[in-house]
Amino acid sequence: MEINVQDIIDEVRSLLQTAYADKWATVKSIAEGYIDATETRLKALANNLSIGDITPEFAAERLKEEPAILKSELTSFAVVTGAAAEALTNGVLSIFQNTIKEITEP
């Protein structure tokens, strides 16, 4: 059994770039960090499998967990973009609050 790490990484990168095309500028550096870490994990798994330090069953179990890791990583995108939207909205609210204050409290 062999894990083709590069193929998996290329597919994950392509999916992320497509799914987050409109937010890529915001999440790019974080996403690339996640992709690098995924590559490190898969390479370690492939290496340990090739030298017999882990069983195919153990490797399969860890591969089954990769979607859960990706889900947590994608949740951080939602938090990062949510925090940015919150800051922007509160900035706009503040502008209007100040304007209303200026015209109602001469």
Add this chain to the structure above:
Amino acid sequence: MVKKIMAWAITITMIFALYVTATRCTVTFVPKYSQTIVDNVTATAKKTDSLFATIQLSSNKNFSTYAATYASIESSIGSILLQDAVRNKPALIISQTQAVLDAFVKYENEHKTKVLITAGEAESYKLSMAAYWKALLISETHLNK
């Protein structure tokens, strides 16, 4: 009729504007930044990494040697979950902390069942836990102060 609707719309808008001004209203989409939680996440992530790195390099990989450390880390993650829960809009970050806890308990149980694990297994646990912790820490550090 149209004039009445417009008058109502203007009145409601004015009331909303006065309310916003009076209450200094802000919107909340995510929890507020907490240095205490960031410190706890960083410290517990470090303890997790140290546990699996130690097992990976040690000649003694018996679960009983590390049982107390496993319990201590599990307790720390539980504490972070509680700190998350009392914040406003916690759902996303709670789901990430729960993922950390679920993975850690799974690895702990695997080690407990096998009694002995290999260096490669410990390395795999270490790298996976680092990924869960990193995603949570990125969320925590991007919250608004």
